[in-house]
Amino acid sequence: MKAVVFDQFKTFPTLKDVEKPTPGPGEVLLKVAGAGACHSDVAIFSEFTEDFGPAQMKPSFTLGHENSGWIEEMGPGVEGFEKGDAFLVYGPIGCGHCKACSRGQDTYCENAAGMRYLGTGLGRDGGMAEYMVVPARNLVPLGEADPVAAAPLSDAGLTPYHAIKKSLHLLGGGDKFALVIGLGGLGQLAVQILTALTGATVIATDTKEEAMKAAEARGAVIVPGGEGQAEKIREITGGKGVDAVVDLVGVGPTIELGMSVAASQGRVTVVGIAGGNYQWNFYTTPYETELANTYWGTIEELHEVVALYRAGKIEPDVQVYAMDEALQAYHDLHDGKLSARAVVAPHGR
Structure with missing residues (x-):
């Protein structure tokens, strides 16, 4: 079968023929419906080195941690699934027996340092392939919903959902304001999730005109980046500030923006992994305002994300590529040419 394989650091992945996997005990073989291309994948092959990056992410392995597919085969001991049923894949894989994993929060596994991989497509073979093997526990049913478009929900949907x-x-209640900073794939879904779950006024900011128009069409109040940005945001809130900020970028200026417009007793959650710094000061930080970061989410929350998707409350923007075009999807992502989430559909849509 064909797969996109990360072979060596600082080198673009390759599309090659590999052996079709066989599910082991407690696992299923999925016929991949969709595999989302994420900036984290680009970081793996373009930024990580032998000395920089998680030890579990050393080559080689098949990329792809945003995956959906149809049951093809069940491994020993697996019951309750039917061939052809569609599922979304919860990507993180922890030890399965620590307190965090027992909560379904494999992202914060207490034994992660001793694991051979962090998840599907993150040290373990992922879904940028025609078939993939997944622990049966990590499957979330999609029912009749489109599995190809659903693929990004396993990260681009779950990550902002957990933060929100x-x-x-x-x-909760009236006169509440939320701010989304960064309107890429995660930001667009964050706007939709906030609209679906709250009655808050959703403010959204970016520098890309197309992205801002898309968020505005989804009900957000738009504030373009640039001069006077913080003042305009505060003006929308009547001067009190924003109750909850979700920063999908994570550079120094965006973290500073979030903290500068946050209300007292508000919360700024940094989701974007850009390594930005913030200089805290008692006299300039609103009283009791929280500055936090989050990473991915729980499998229970992914069930909730899928429920929103199946109900038509959220919809990822996707650009679909064939398997033979998978490397082009990564080139387009790397070069900043995408306005939607790249999804590789090995078996067509």
Whole structure:
């Protein structure tokens, strides 16, 4: 079968023929419906080195941690699935027996340092292939919903959803405001999730005109980046500030923007992994404002994300590529040419 393989650091992945995998005990073989191309994949092959990056991410392995597919075969001990049923894949894989994993929060596995991989497509063969093997526990049913378009939900949907859920207690009632910084794939879904879960006024900011128009069409109040950005955001809130900020970028200026417009007792959640810094100061930070970061989410939350998708409350923007075009998808992502999430559909749509 064909697969996109990360072979060596600082080198673009290759599309090659590899052996079709066989599911082991507790696993299933999925016929891949869709595999999302994520900036984290680009970081793996363009930024990581032998000395920089998680030890579990050393080559070689098949990329792809945003995956959906149809049941093809079940391994020993697996029951309750039917061939052809569609599922979304929860990507993180922890030890399965620590406190975090027992909560379905494999992203914060207490034994991650001793694991051979961090998840599908993250040290373990992922879904940028015609078939993939997945722990049966990590499957979330899609029913009749389109599995190709659903693929990005396993990261681009789950990640902002988890961050937003941590702030929901601040967004209940009237006269509440939420701010989304960065309107790429995660940001567009964040706008939709906030609209679906809260009655808050959703403010969204970016520098790309097309992205801002898309968010505005989804009900967000738009504030373009640039001079006077923070003042305009505060003006929309009547001067009190934003109750919950979700920063999908994570550079120094965006973190500073979030903190500068946050209300007292508000929360700024940094989701974007750009390594930005923030200089905290008692006199310039609103009282009792939280600055936090989150990573991915739980499998229970992925079930909730899929429920929103199946109900038509959220819809990822996708650009579909054939398997033979998979490397082009990564080139387009790397070169900043995409306005939607690249999804490789090995078996067509």
